[in-house]
Amino acid sequence: MVLAGCWLQSALGFGLAIVAAPIIVLIKPEWVPVMLTVVALPLSAMNVWQLRHHIQLRMMAVPIVARVPGTVIGVWLLMTLNVQWLQISVATAVLMAVVISFWGRKFEATRGRLAWAGLVSGVMGSTTAVGGPPLALVMQHGEPYRIRANLSLYFMCSCLLSLAGYSVGGILNSELLWQSLSFVPISVLGLMLGTRSRGYIDGGRFRPILMWLCGVAGTVALVGAIWGGI
Template identity: 30%
Template structure:
């Protein structure tokens, strides 16, 4: 990346870490479209690695509200979905991947506006994990299915549970990607360069996470996701 692109990526990572640290989701929705536009070969590995310390921090901060039952069922579906995500990486071209990322990002954001309130059962949790396994392994984006499933739980519970589900899923995806030869030295180098920006956004979120309006933050994430997805689709076509 050029110096200008690196600055844009760093600012994006800092903003995304702040958003996810405060609301529990949004990092991949914000970072993935930007990296896809500037350096798509960093996806999904760079996003997956960056999310490990971020989600570990959120999970530790909100550990009192963690719902391990939900984590278990989501992780079961997440493991199975990983194989679907790996298949997507093998089959799709760069253009098709851009279309897939753009369309899935927009669809996930739009669906969150209309889904009614419900209490998730076992099937809903496993299905959320399955879909997350496919989308996060292929693109780095896994938050929308989990957020949709847990959005009506208490905010602290949602943040903690999603964070632990992410950690489990990211480790699974990275292990499979590593053995497929998809993890390169360039991914690790880019991650190290962007880590300071991640820590800035991550720790800044601690000052607002208990006071920020979840509704406003969700709207911001959804709006950014739709705009980013549209830009990707226009560029792909």
């Protein structure tokens, strides 16, 4: 599942947590989200290096900065509100955004929209462990190679922020770190497979796959929240 997630994230720009987290949390719940974050960091860094000429650094600074208060808000919400209803609300919002995107008009990824997407991504990443869809939905009408490059940069910075938080909070210990690092070679293989798939995906299939994946992410998060309350 990690291999499939790394392949999808390299081919599309995101997808590792969406594919791997629902399975891993059933087998080794203590690995989520730390292990996926450790694996996603070098994967995102390698994608950033590959796609560095397509990154729009000034534009992406906005959602990266907005991610910080979003993460803080998400942690605060987890500590004060009913987690199940919070996760259901966030997942439902993502599904509604997917439906609106199918029927709505084409729009540009302005700095204001990217800021809101970064904020919501921080909240969603903290509460459901899936933070990619908000930003991907805002950027969906851009060029595939730019979306892929910009998302890779965003996730690299997000992983650094998250790992710093895990370290300060005492969640990341040496045993968990070494277990997580053992999956890094799989991420390299996933990168190779994903790189080979980009031409196929970019041939008019990028946006449909992106929308489908966002829908799956919202559904998985919604089912997981409901299941957790049963």
